[in-house]
Amino acid sequence: MKDSCSSISRLLEKHFDRETTVDEGILVQDHLRQCTPCQAQLKSMEELRTTLRTPVDETVQKETFAWVWQKIEREIQDRAKPSWQESIRAWFGLSFPFRRRVWIPAVAVALLIIAITSPLLFKETPSHTELSIVEYVESHTNNVMVFESEKENVAVIWLFEGPEGESST
Amino acid sequence: MALRRTRRRIIYVMGKRTRSTIVVLVMVLAPLLVSTALGQVQTRLRIIEASNVGSSIDPALRDVHDQLGSLFNFTSYKLLRDESLALAPNRPSEINAHKEISLEITLTKQQKNKAEYQIRILRERSEILDTKVRLSPGRTVLIGGPKHGQGSIILAISARF
Numbered sequence A: 001m002k003d004s005c006s007s008i009s010r011l012l013e014k015h016f017d018r019e020t021t022v023d024e025g026i027l028v029q030d031h032l033r034q035c036t037p038c039q040a041q042l043k044s045m046e047e048l049r050t051t052l053r054t055p056v057d058e059t060v061q062k063e064t065f066a067w068v069w070q071k072i073e074r075e076i077q078d079r080a081k082p083s084w085q086e087s088i089r090a091w092f093g094l095s096f097p098f099r100r101r102v103w104i105p106a107v108a109v110a111l112l113i114i115a116i117t118s119p120l121l122f123k124e125t126p127s128h129t130e131l132s133i134v135e136y137v138e139s140h141t142n143n144v145m146v147f148e149s150e151k152e153n154v155a156v157i158w159l160f161e162g163p164e165g166e167s168s169t
Numbered sequence B: 001m002a003l004r005r006t007r008r009r010i011i012y013v014m015g016k017r018t019r020s021t022i023v024v025l026v027m028v029l030a031p032l033l034v035s036t037a038l039g040q041v042q043t044r045l046r047i048i049e050a051s052n053v054g055s056s057i058d059p060a061l062r063d064v065h066d067q068l069g070s071l072f073n074f075t076s077y078k079l080l081r082d083e084s085l086a087l088a089p090n091r092p093s094e095i096n097a098h099k100e101i102s103l104e105i106t107l108t109k110q111q112k113n114k115a116e117y118q119i120r121i122l123r124e125r126s127e128i129l130d131t132k133v134r135l136s137p138g139r140t141v142l143i144g145g146p147k148h149g150q151g152s153i154i155l156a157i158s159a160r161f
Helices: A003-016 A022-034 A036-062 A066-078 A084-092 A096-121 A163-167 B002-037 B059-071
Strands: A134-138 A143-149 A154-160 B041-051 B076-087 B093-098 B101-111 B114-123 B126-135 B140-148 B151-160
Touching (some): A003 A022, A022 A036, A134 A143, A154 B126, B041 B059, B041 B093, B041 B101, B041 B114, B059 B076, B076 B101, B076 B151, B101 B151, B114 B140, B114 B151, B126 B140, B126 B151
Antiparallel strands (some): A134 B126, B041 B151, B114 B126
16 A cells, blocks of 8 residues: 555545545546555445445335335324414414514505495495485376476476466476 | 572673573574474475466565576465474374365474475365475475466475474
């Protein structure tokens, strides 16, 4: 082993874990081309990894992890259902101070809109029949004319008692 | 003694004119207040004779002169009667308008600022007109047509709230 091997050996582990920088990688690669002991050390590292990895991979491939999923599902079911307030809170995902900052002006604006619009919505608009003065008029003996003047606020019911009566109005 | 003296002093301070004004006000307002308390509506009925004989307008009809002038073609208007009736709900009141013409007026409904009347015009006791009218402050109904001499009778009905 050369003197430079001692400085490279630290980088060799990093190189094996693929953690070296580009410059460090070039340095290690150049060194490995010339140094057989370091090549052997790297090879032994790879062998060790393979030895450790193979049984783990085999076990993982055999395992379906069904029991893990069952456990997770049980956990989800066992967890208490949140109240509707918590659900809403979670749905909005807002923290308490932020909620206050948003909801107070929102409620104030809503109340203001209700206060402005409610008199208009619930305002009683008199119907035509309510505005008129004469509700009904009936005469079995004479002709009758009804005239309502909105401008004068007056209604006239005229009873025609003869042909000359019609010309008087 | 002290109380009697104080009362005398108040009467003296008020003076004759003030006292007479208060008496008049009480006399005017008392029937209105009593009728309101009893659920009555003060109803004004004016019986007018309208004709084309002459061109005189009764001074008592000054307030409705413009209305009459814009609605009818008569040249003369004479006030025959001016009645103030305190009508109680569903109690018909019969008034003899002129000779064979009479009217029966009934307050059928009374609301805050609204009064409904049923008015029947009768000629020699037989009905010639039946109507239902709704009056509110400032509104007048004029019922006209029945012959009277050379003209016609006009009934002006308004309610006071």
